[in-house]
Amino acid sequence: MANMSDYIDDLHIESLAYGGSGVGRYAGKVVFVPLTVPGDHVQCRIVRQKKRYIEARAERVLVASEHRIAPACPAFGQCGGCQWLHLPYAEQCHWKETIFRDFLVRKLDVDSELVRPIVPSPQQWGYRSRVQLKCLNTPKGFLVGFYRRGSHYVIPVDHCPILHPLLNQAKDLLRSWIENTRWSQFVSQIDLAVDDQERVRAVVHCLANDVDDFVTHLKPGALSANMGLFVQTGRKHNLQHVCGPVELLIEVDTPELRLGYGPGGFAQINLPQNRAMVREVVGTLVSNPPGRVLDLFCGMGNFSLPVARLAQEVVGVEAYLQSIEMARLNARLNEIENVSFFAREAYGAATEYGADGAIDLVIMDPPRSGAYDVARELVTVRPARILYVSCDPPTLVRDLLPLLHNGYRLVWSRPFDLFPHTHHTESITFLERV
Template sequence: MEACIRIESLAFGGSGVGRLGGKVVFVAGAVPGDEVRIRPVREKKHFMEAEILEVLVPSPDRRVPPCPVFGQCGGCQWQSLPYARQVFWKERIFADFLLRQVGVESQVMGSLLAAPNEWAYRSRVQFKCYQSPAGFVMGFYRRGSHFVIDVDHCPIAAAAINQALGLFRDWLSQSPCPEAIPQVDLAVDDEGQVAAIVHCLAADPRPLAAYLAPRVGEQGLALYVQTGRKHTLTQVQGPGRLCIHPLDASPLRLGYPVGGFAQVNLAQNRRLVAELLQAVGSPTGLRVLDLFCGMGNFSLPLAAAGAAVVGVEDFAPAIVQAEDNSLANGLTARFLCRPARQALTQDLLRERFDLVVLDPPRSGAREVIPELLRMRPERIVYISCDPATLARDLKPLVHNGYQVRGARGIDLFPQTYHLESLTCLHAC
């Protein structure tokens, strides 16, 4: 059943939102103000999802996406929307989650912290690979499929990554086993070091490693080969870690293992850390528990500012790196390798913390919330990459004696619907 509708807003997830016969309609690729002809692809009782057949009247906000594969590649959703309007909608979507679902007062909502660069910001990219009859293809999966779209440049990737993309496409097309390479991960750090992880399904990856090693060596790149899960990662050439600088005008330097986690927008990560420190105020003498601490992205700036920090993370290599980072920067912090959901049921439940910092994965921190309510720290700062799980986790806190004193979205992901946020809660 085809129909014509007008797009009124945007939803978290990236789709445009309209209405048809009393139902909400989510339309991927649509922009607020568009009048579109659609075809439903999935229908439920109260909503439907639809695809665009034709843009009948384009929105005044619609722009021509600069990427030639936009709409095919599954990475970006909002390139057809000017960045100022992306910022407007991200701020509104984040506020709606907290105002409607949690009852947060509008006056505590801060404006979205926009990215200074909407392009060339991404410091880590996974490129899918395929040896086709026409040659070696390196790019991204087509939306909703495993068909690899060939790209020679990604506009949101850092310049160093795009340069490395060209090199690896040439090298791998002539390598001993191009048909056995499903993926290449490229990353660049705050010091310009580029690292590549080449995934290899060949029975013996050594010929590939021997072929690539002198080539990446000439370019000053780090090279790793991975033959299965993460434990099969093998260093071939170059340094064993990458580094970030989480604070402006500070010598603080944090290493993390190649293949490990760091925020993909390094410039905005510094602003996120600065927002945390500003929200905390004067950290001197505060006892801080940092759950999901990783390699110390928040723990060590807080320790450098004078806080007594305990970091908790269940990924052992990240804890080892956090301890190394603490030592290398002359800081004193304690790091524990254990799941966050168990951290407060052991010895930490007997300790007093003034502040708990949470930076959970997209799935949120649901299992930690009951333990936080038993501990009852004076303040909680929740850093989230998903407003839906954030709102879910905030509800039991605000219903049991905590008040949201500040919340702000931070855009680490221009051209996409994703956003980071920082929410501050105080015990009443």
């Protein structure tokens, strides 16, 4: 039995922290408590003590905050996908903007007025156009869902309210095709995606020896459902096309560009919000069109091709060859000729491209780990302007520091909510060389 000293009898939750936990104070330390809401009074158990903070688990809500609502998903609290389903959406946006602004003001010492208001998602539910579903075959059946918070234990999910309705349907179909077959024990993951034309693509990860028989088993169902289907037997290059569309199409910019991306490629999971971010980038540049542009981590041309309509020349760089091939195809299909794409690492590209002349604009859209090495390289290359698209405020702040300390100023930064009901925040930050 736990010692009562391991408990905090009545903790008042004052705010929210990046990561989604509620924040209170006890014995001179900050206390982080997941699944709580500002205004809650909770009894909680201490699970970890550090020198400056405490991590705790709420055991009982003594007084519920006026902002607390009933979560729309029965898996909330177990599934690791959403952190804020018990908080009204307007409150979620308030705290995302507050947390993001606090990061930039505290860590970078920038004026809070340079952080623009958050752009809320036009859809709270059914917005997610891509998902990785975890699978586990058990004596109780074939489970399809998400990992439990802080573990690799699969929580089955019958209906995920943030998934596009067609992805919920596809999930149920694939589960019915796989369960009670000899292949169910070999399927570890299913990747689903839907595009702006509402076409669905599935990638089933299967390590069975008789994968050809598995393909034969799945194909009739996928054909009848008009589903694009792939089976993956290891890394991305071990990908077998079974039937249906290979590329999915997303729409950006005005006049409309249609951009395809293949299995294993990247597109934002919230397509309307992706269009909003492209509009923000293009709107920033339209009054002062760029000359030479370098787009790092360009993917299939999501920003490169809209910006190329304004710029003299655009070079896009991406390490994943298949995405570069799609970017080249997207440029041809949309009849954009002043853009070139190269499969290579982002680091070193600015130095190489800058050797041929001054770079007017660098666009960066790195993964969650950020691009600190590239940021330090840009200090030397010194492009006139930088647009940094980030999905992680801590790495954004880390990467901006060397730039702000070496001749750049932050003109503005704006958070975008691409991930309602989670703590995640996307952002665009605009820098100019002083």
